[in-house]
Structure formats: C-alpha cells, structure tokens
Amino acid sequence: MEEEEDIEENGLKKKLVKEGGGLDETGTKKGGGLGKNTMDRYPFLHLTFFFFFIVSSMVAAPVHCQKQTQALTHLYRNKMKANSGIDKSRFKPIHHIKKTSVHPQHEMMEKDRIRMLPGQPRVSFEQYGGYMTVDKSAGRALYYYFVEAQHYSKESLPLLLWLNGGPGCSSLAYGAMEELGPFRVHSNGKTLYRNRYSWNYAANVLFVESPAGVGFSYSNTTSDYDKSGDSKTAVDNYVFLLNWLERFPEYKNREFYIAGESYEGHYVPQLAHTILQHNIKAKQTLINLKGILIGNAVINDETDNKGMYDYMESHALISDETAHGINKYCSFSSEESLEIGTKCQSAMDEISRDTYYLDIYNIYAPLCHNSSLTVIPKKPSVVSFDPCSDDYVHAYLNSVDVQEAMHANVTKLDHDWEPCSDIISRWGDSPSTIIPLLQELMANGIRVWVFSGDTDGRVPVTSTKYTIKKMNLPVKTKWHPWYLDGEVGGFTEVYDGDLTFATVRGAGHQVPSFQPKRALSLIWHFLAGKPLPETSRYE
Numbered sequence: 224m225e226e227e228e229d230i231e232e233n234g235l236k237k238k239l240v241k242e243g244g245g246l247d248e249t250g251t252k253k254g255g256g257l258g259k260n261t262m263d264r265y266p267f268l269h270l271t272f273f274f275f276f277i278v279s280s281m282v283a284a285p286v287h288c289q290k291q292t293q294a295l296t297h298l299y300r301n302k303m304k305a306n307s308g309i310d311k312s313r314f315k316p317i318h319h320i321k322k323t324s325v326h327p328q329h330e331m332m333e334k335d336r337i338r339m340l341p342g343q344p345r346v347s348f349e350q351y352g353g354y355m356t357v358d359k360s361a362g363r364a365l366y367y368y369f370v371e372a373q374h375y376s377k378e379s380l381p382l383l384l385w386l387n388g389g390p391g392c393s394s395l396a397y398g399a400m401e402e403l404g405p406f407r408v409h410s411n412g413k414t415l416y417r418n419r420y421s422w423n424y425a426a427n428v429l430f431v432e433s434p435a436g437v438g439f440s441y442s443n444t445t446s447d448y449d450k451s452g453d454s455k456t457a458v459d460n461y462v463f464l465l466n467w468l469e470r471f472p473e474y475k476n477r478e479f480y481i482a483g484e485s486y487e488g489h490y491v492p493q494l495a496h497t498i499l500q501h502n503i504k505a506k507q508t509l510i511n512l513k514g515i516l517i518g519n520a521v522i523n524d525e526t527d528n529k530g531m532y533d534y535m536e537s538h539a540l541i542s543d544e545t546a547h548g549i550n551k552y553c554s555f556s557s558e559e560s561l562e563i564g565t566k567c568q569s570a571m572d573e574i575s576r577d578t579y580y581l582d583i584y585n586i587y588a589p590l591c592h593n594s595s596l597t598v599i600p601k602k603p604s605v606v607s608f609d610p611c612s613d614d615y616v617h618a619y620l621n622s623v624d625v626q627e628a629m630h631a632n633v634t635k636l637d638h639d640w641e642p643c644s645d646i647i648s649r650w651g652d653s654p655s656t657i658i659p660l661l662q663e664l665m666a667n668g669i670r671v672w673v674f675s676g677d678t679d680g681r682v683p684v685t686s687t688k689y690t691i692k693k694m695n696l697p698v699k700t701k702w703h704p705w706y707l708d709g710e711v712g713g714f715t716e717v718y719d720g721d722l723t724f725a726t727v728r729g730a731g732h733q734v735p736s737f738q739p740k741r742a743l744s745l746i747w748h749f750l751a752g753k754p755l756p757e758t759s760r761y762e
C-alpha cells in the first residue's frame with residue numbers, strides 16, 4: 224500500500240515537473256484531465272476555472288471524467304476571453320414559453336413509481352423516477368428522481384428541488400447519492416445503505432439532472448448540447464417543473480423551495496426569477512415558490528475569485544508572498560480580458576504546487592487512494608464520508624438493472640452515465656454576477672439563505688462573505704454561533720430583506736456529505752423559516 228502510494232506520488236511529481244505546475248495540475252488531479260496544452264494557451268483561465276471542478280476528490284481521476292473536464296475548460300477558457308461570444312451580461316430570461324410545452328400527464332406518475340432499487344434496504348416512503356419531455360419537437364427530456372418524505376408526513380411537508388452545479392454535473396450523482404438523498408452506495412457499487420440524515424426527513428425531495436446532456440437527461444437533437452447555457456437551463460428547468468406538477472398534482476399548491484450548491488448559485492436564482500416572472504405575468508401562483516437556499520455558491524466572479532485566494536492565504540495553504548503576488552499582479556474581474564503577466568503566472572504556479580495534494584473542495588479531507596470497488600462492502604459510515612464514493616456511484620448508476628428499476632436510459636443513449644457531462648460542448652451565457660437576481664427575490668418576499676461549508680477552498684466562505692458585503696445589507700441579527708447537540712454547528716448573520724447567511728463548521732464544498740447532521744438541521748430551519756438556534760439548548 225505504502226509502496227503504491229510512493230509510486231503514485233512519484234508519478235504525479237514527475238508530471239508536475241514535466242508540465243511545469245499551474246493550477247491545471249490540481250484540476251487534472253481532482254476533476255481529471257485538464258489538458259496541458261489548453262492551459263498553456265489560455266493561462267488566464269487559471270483565475271476562474273477553480274470553481275468549476277465542482278466535485279470529486281480522487282487522486283488519480285479515472286478516464287471517464289477527463290472529457291468532461293475538457294468541456295468545462297473549454298467553457299471557461301471562452302468565458303475569460305475578451306471576444307468569447309459568451310454572454311456575461313445580466314441574465315436574460317426567456318419569457319415566452321409555448322403553451323404546448325405543458326402536456327397532460329395522466330397516469331404517468333404511477334408508471335414512474337420505483338418498486339425497489341437494486342440492493343436497497345426496506346423503506347417506508349415512495350420513490351419515483353422517469354423522464355419529462357421539455358421540448359417535444361427537439362426530443363429533449365430531463366431525468367428526475369423523487370423521494371417522498373419519511374414518516375408518512377409527505378402531505379404536511381414542502382416540496383424541495385435540489386440541483387447540483389458544474390455546469391454539467393448531476394444532481395443524482397452528488398445530491399441524491401452522496402449528499403442528502405435517502406441512500407448511499409456501498410463500496411461494492413451494488414448495494415445501498417440508509418442515510419439517516421436524509422433531507423426527506425424535512426421535505427419531499429426532487430432531484431433533476433439538468434440541463435439535457437447531464438446524466439440520464441438527453442436530447443434527440445444532439446446539436447442542443449452545443450447551445451447550452453444559463454438561460455436555456457432556466458427555461459428547461461421551468462418547463463420541467465410545470466409538467467412535473469401536472470404529473471404529481473398533489474404538489475401543485477405545496478410550498479416550494481429550491482436548493483443547490485456551487486454553480487447552482489446561478490441556476491437556482493435564475494429558476495426562481497423565471498418562476499416569479501411567470502407568476503406575475505399569469506397573475507396567479509403557477510408555482511408556489513417560497514424560498515431558495517444556495518451553498519458554496521458561485522455568485523459574483525470578482526468576489527468569488529478574491530475570496531478564494533484570501534482563503535488559501537488565511538488557511539495557511541499558500542505563503543504571504545504568493546498571496547501578495549496574486550493581489551498585486553492578477554486581476555479578479557472576469558470583465559477584464561485575457562492578459563496575464565508573468566508575475567501573476569508565477570504566483571499561480573506557486574499555488575498549484577502548494578495545493579496539488581489537497582482536495583481543495585475540502586482542505587482537511589482524506590483523498591481516494593484506491594478507487595477499486597470491493598467485493599465485500601467496506602463498513603459504511605454516513606458521518607465519515609468515503610472519498611472514493613464517486614466510483615461506487617458510477618458503478619451503481621451504470622448498471623443495467625439499476626437503470627431499469629429507475630426508468631432511466633430508456634432510449635439507450637450512446638454514452639455512459641457520468642457524474643459530470645462530457646457531451647455538453649458549449650456554454651453560451653454565464654453572467655458575471657447574480658447579485659441583482661438575489662436582490663429581486665428578496666424584494667419579492669422570497670426567503671434567501673446562503674450557506675457555506677467552511678473547509679471548502681474552491682468557493683469558500685470568504686468569497687461568500689465578500690459577496691454579501693458587496694450587497695451592502697443592513698444587519699438584522701448580528702453574527703453569532705448556531706448550535707446543534709451542544710456544539711457550534713457554524714455561524715450565522717441575518718440581514719434585512721430576509722437574507723440569512725450561515726456557515727457549516729467542518730464541511731467542505733458538498734456540505735451534506737461532510738456534515739450530514741448539521742446540514743439536516745440547516746435545511747430544517749430554512750424550510751420552517753426559523754432562525755438557527757442561538758443557544759446550545761436545542762429547541
């Protein structure tokens with residue numbers, strides 16, 4: 224084992240020297256396969272691409288992740304170019320939605336009922352999975368997985384949509400199977416165990432693989448994959464929801480919330496905006512949106528970037544000199560064009576070398592040193608996250624009997640299921656800031672909670688703090704620890720206009736993976752509209 228690790232280290236070190244460092248090295252290790260040549264040609268990318276390796280904590284990335292990373296690299300390379308053709312201006316919602324986008328869904332719900340997932344322990348709640356057509360003429364459909372609330376309380380609890388980021392990563396892979404869903408996959412890749420901190424103790428939870436090209440979601444018009452972007456994602460998600468509520472009519476007037484992490488800092492407010500605008504236009508509550516919750520969220524390019532480097536410095540990952548070099552010689556604004564000086568570059572290279580052996584998404588976490596599945600499952604633990612989980616989930620969701628049970632891949636797609644898409648090839652719009660959307664939601668009485676796992680180094684707590692500071696909101700409840708089980712669960716501050724900021728202590732980028740109990744407490748308080756507990760005497 225030790226020997227293997229040494230060989231691995233040497234291999235990586237050799238590579239590091241050969242390719243001359245650079246943040247791409249971290250990308251290669253974590254998300255897999257960010258091409259050397261790409262980074263050489265577009266060094267400015269270093270500034271922002273950090274955000275977009277949303278998940279994964281593998282030392283040696285399996286081949287299946289590589290193409291995806293290149294696709295994302297392509298996207299952010301473009302985003303940073305002066306004449307990229309990527310629209311970075313304000314979000315432009317598509318207001319016109321064809322009436323024919325909403326189809327009758329009679330008896331479809333019953334067809335989508337999942338009897339039992341392979342290897343699943345017995346449970347007392349219902350699960351559903353299936354496709355929803357969002358564009359009939361293109362043949363575009365999104366896959367969803369829905370778990371009703373536990374303890375027979377589905378009638379009284381709200382409906383919660385969870386979306387993962389990327390762009391291009393799957394809510395089924397991360398949200399459902401590694402974070403807040405009712406099950407986790409054993410290390411044999413075949414059987415499941417219970418997550419006793421599943422969010423379906425607090426809500427009926429809906430996971431959607433979005434946009435088309437992610438996971439099981441697809442389009443029969445494959446050119447759709449070249450036309451992806453924030454606006455199209457929002458409108459497809461919206462059409463999805465309208466149809467889904469036809470299929471599951473009992474949820475039509477239910478209180479509805481949207482939550483997500485990472486690039487969801489874009490998707491969630493954009494979808495919320497779309498819902499709000501259509502409710503206003505229709506002069507009726509088509510979707511009963513009450514609030515949004517976004518975690519370690521990409522919100523504002525400039526503060527996100529600055530906060531990332533400041534986090535690395537303040538957490539003793541990089542030297543003061545390097546941090547100084549970054550601050551002095553690099554630009555944090557995505558508005559500025561692709562020019563990077565040698566001094567900025569050398570500070571970047573320094574950072575790459577310093578963080579190479581870290582999971583930057585959770586700086587104190589162990590890495591996955593052996594991604595092989597085991598015949599006999601390792602003893603599972605919901606509270607101690609297994610860094611090789613991506614591999615277990617990949618095996619599970621690619622198995623034919625699992626896909627059949629979940630009503631997934633019914634059209635026999637020509638590519639494997641991947642946690643992050645390797646077929647979405649272009650991203651057309653990605654605003655440099657989402658702050659105006661948050662302000663609009665707050666002005667319309669939508670509850671906005673922004674949370675942050677405080678050991679994430681990618682979209683860290685400093686970034687979120689800078690972003691909120693930029694919003695210049697009066698403080699309603701001043702900064703204080705919040706408690707769970709007599710421990711500090713994190714810290715919180717509440718602002719006028721109903722914006723709550725909350726940290727989750729000891730959690731990385733995927734908060735419910737690393738601090739499942741604190742995450743469940745957070746979502747419970749958010750949904751109940753209750754402030755996080757200010758004393759250690761819980762409730």
Ligand SMILES: *[C@@H]1O[C@H](CO)[C@@H](O)[C@H](O)[C@H]1NC(C)=O
Pocket residue numbers: 356358359361362363364443634
């Ligand atoms: C995509 O094409 C397949 C094969 O023709 C068809 O069965 C399926 O219904 C189509 N999907 C959509 C969303 O129209």
Ligand SMILES: *[C@@H]1O[C@H](CO)[C@@H](O)[C@H](O)[C@H]1NC(C)=O
Pocket residue numbers: 224227593594595596597598
């Ligand atoms: C990785 O795990 C597999 C399955 O448990 C085992 O057969 C293999 O020897 C391990 N490899 C290393 C390098 O530890």
Ligand SMILES: *[C@@H]1O[C@H](CO)[C@@H](O)[C@H](O)[C@H]1NC(C)=O
Pocket residue numbers: 438439621623626632635636637638639640641
């Ligand atoms: C869909 O099924 C086909 C045929 O079994 C398989 O080759 C492909 O990998 C699957 N794709 C996905 C996305 O599950």
